[in-house]
Amino acid sequence: MADPALILAVDLAAVYSAACLMTARGELTWQIDSWGVSEDTFISALVAPWSGSDILSPQAMIIEDLPHRLPFSGLVKRVSRLQGRIIDRMSRLGMADRILFVPPAEWRKAFDGLGRGTGAGAVVPVAARLGYHPPDMTERWLKTGDRATGRKVQTDYCSAYLIGRWATYTYATTGVFDTKSTSRYTTAGDR
Numbered sequence: 302m303a304d305p306a307l308i309l310a311v312d313l314a315a316v317y318s319a320a321c322l323m324t325a326r327g328e329l330t331w332q333i334d335s336w337g338v339s340e341d342t343f344i345s346a347l348v349a350p351w352s353g354s355d356i357l358s359p360q361a362m363i364i365e366d367l368p369h370r371l372p373f374s375g376l377v378k379r380v381s382r383l384q385g386r387i388i389d390r391m392s393r394l395g396m397a398d399r400i401l402f403v404p405p406a407e408w409r410k411a412f413d414g415l416g417r418g419t420g421a422g423a424v425v426p427v428a429a430r431l432g433y434h435p436p437d438m439t440e441r442w443l444k445t446g447d448r449a450t451g452r453k454v455q456t457d458y459c460s461a462y463l464i465g466r467w468a469t470y471t472y473a474t475t476g477v478f479d480t481k482s483t484s485r486y487t488t489a490g491d492r
Contacts, residue, residue: 310465319457
């Protein structure tokens with residue numbers, strides 16, 4: 302029997318996002334990104350693993366939260382709206398308590414090469430050292446700018462994978478996903 306899905310790790314961004322569904326052993330079972338699909342379609346795909354049997358649904362959706370001290374801007378508003386839409390959909394399924402927000406600094410500090418001051422692209426070689434390579438995006442390069450977008454989406458995939466690896470390690474060593482820096486929508490302070 303296959304190892305059941307444990308978590309869905311989501312690198313949620315203002316423009317492009319990616320997600321990796323992983324087992325308790327940190328094995329990738331499915332992945333998706335938001336490039337070329339509507340926001341509604343992407344959100345529907347994210348909550349789909351919880352639409353069936355509760356026994357087979359992942360234990361948690363781990364979403365990269367906005368970094369601390371990020372100035373308020375249009376990008377922050379967009380990400381916050383996406384978070385709200387995901388919470389709404391998961392609430393309709395009775396699964397809002399499965400959402401955990403993790404700050405970038407929390408999961409990044411678990412990996413060599415992702416310390417302070419490293420940019421978004423630093424996740425690619427770190428994920429490669431762990432055996433993960435993002436999907437090839439060349440078939441999606443149809444117009445000017447698509448190559449840069451493809452590279453951005455690949456870094457999103459690598460971030461989602463690393464978030465998933467952080468979550469599975471945290472769960473394996475502590476028995477929970479929550480740490481001092483993470484938060485859940487269902488906690489009193491988040492409402």
